[in-house]
Amino acid sequence: MREHLQEFDLIRVIATFTVIGIHITAGYVLVSPAGYLGNQLARFAVPLFIIMSGFLLQYADLDHPLDTGVFYRKRFDRILWPYVLWSLFYIALTSVLSGQPVSLPHLPSQILWGTGYYHLYFVIIIIQLYLLYPFLRKMLLDHPRVVFLCSLLITLASQIILYQNMLSIISLPAAYNMIYLVCFPVWIFYFVLGMMTALYQKQWKSALHNQTVIIGVIWFISFVLLMVDSHYRASYGSSIRPSVMLYSVSSYFFFYVLALRFTRALPVWVSWIAKQSFLIFLMHPFFLTAAVYLAMKIGMPNLWGRTRGMVTLYIAVTLVTLGATYLISLTPLAEKLGGSSHPIVFLQKKTL
Numbered sequence: 001m002r003e004h005l006q007e008f009d010l011i012r013v014i015a016t017f018t019v020i021g022i023h024i025t026a027g028y029v030l031v032s033p034a035g036y037l038g039n040q041l042a043r044f045a046v047p048l049f050i051i052m053s054g055f056l057l058q059y060a061d062l063d064h065p066l067d068t069g070v071f072y073r074k075r076f077d078r079i080l081w082p083y084v085l086w087s088l089f090y091i092a093l094t095s096v097l098s099g100q101p102v103s104l105p106h107l108p109s110q111i112l113w114g115t116g117y118y119h120l121y122f123v124i125i126i127i128q129l130y131l132l133y134p135f136l137r138k139m140l141l142d143h144p145r146v147v148f149l150c151s152l153l154i155t156l157a158s159q160i161i162l163y164q165n166m167l168s169i170i171s172l173p174a175a176y177n178m179i180y181l182v183c184f185p186v187w188i189f190y191f192v193l194g195m196m197t198a199l200y201q202k203q204w205k206s207a208l209h210n211q212t213v214i215i216g217v218i219w220f221i222s223f224v225l226l227m228v229d230s231h232y233r234a235s236y237g238s239s240i241r242p243s244v245m246l247y248s249v250s251s252y253f254f255f256y257v258l259a260l261r262f263t264r265a266l267p268v269w270v271s272w273i274a275k276q277s278f279l280i281f282l283m284h285p286f287f288l289t290a291a292v293y294l295a296m297k298i299g300m301p302n303l304w305g306r307t308r309g310m311v312t313l314y315i316a317v318t319l320v321t322l323g324a325t326y327l328i329s330l331t332p333l334a335e336k337l338g339g340s341s342h343p344i345v346f347l348q349k350k351t352l
Contacts, residue, residue, distance in 0.1 A: 011259055020314065205260075
């Protein structure tokens with residue numbers, strides 16, 4: 001078994017909290033400067049999760065040949081059950097809140113395209129990339145530079161086309177908007193980047209280890225470019241654009257070199273949250289929706305108003321989600337819902 005990489009636990013926790021942040025701040029981008037800034041800072045969240053998925057899959061398989069059947073059975077058992085269960089839950093929740101019955105004829109389509117709720121499209125992307133992983137792994141081992149360059153060109157071209165469509169420079173059929181969002185060419189570069197950096201980890205880790213300042217400057221410049229793009233093109237609501245690609249890649253390397261400096265002092269809860277990150281991702285929109293709905297029901301629609309309300313809402317949703325995650329981890333349903341049934345890790349003192 002390969003060494004556990006604690007730095008990726010820390011990066012996964014950053015990405016987990018950032019995903020919550022991007023969903024919280026989405027409702028504040030036009031009314032709060034802090035909300036706008038936070039939302040743009042969080043734009044790396046989805047690409048970063050995809051990069052980490054590629055890295056950790058490739059890293060785990062470096063020392064042995066891949067059994068494709070075992071890989072598919074293990075990975076899809078881990079992801080499909082939670083995805084279907086949470087999709088059905090959110091579809092039912094939407095029906096209750098809207099007062100409209102569930103449309104059974106549309107149910108298969110909602111599950112197929114990840115439209116059961118606003119965050120579930122991400123799982124459809126991951127499923128496609130998992131399906132491609134054995135093929136990509138073989139190709140990357142045989143032709144690493146070609147695969148890397150091709151994936152970069154495919155994703156960059158896809159994102160440029162969709163970006164131009166968003167700016168009304170070109171016009172794509174609106175009926176396929178969901179397909180554009182989840183289709184794997186839009187995201188494949190991030191996955192291959194993760195695989196590539198796992199394959200050559202020793203080389204680039206050594207090269208970047210003492211370059212924190214330089215990488216930090218690159219990260220800051222990429223964020224400035226993202227903000228300029230967001231402001232002048234009014235593209236702040238999209239994560240599918242070239243400026244987000246640059247920002248996401250620089251964020252990956254920046255967070256990695258920062259994480260290397262803190263792994264020796266990581267508290268045990270970091271590893272616990274990293275293990276529960278999929279469940280946290282799947283569940284937190286429920287508590288966000290519940291918080292907004294309850295504020296309306298008790299006659300306090302401005303409860304979460306302004307920057308203070310946004311920060312309070314973020315803290316509340318995060319803490320309640322973590323608490324619910326811990327309770328679920330105590331039950332046999334934990335893995336079926338996307339979590340890990342090892343709550344004792346959260347309570348034990350860390351041993352060396």
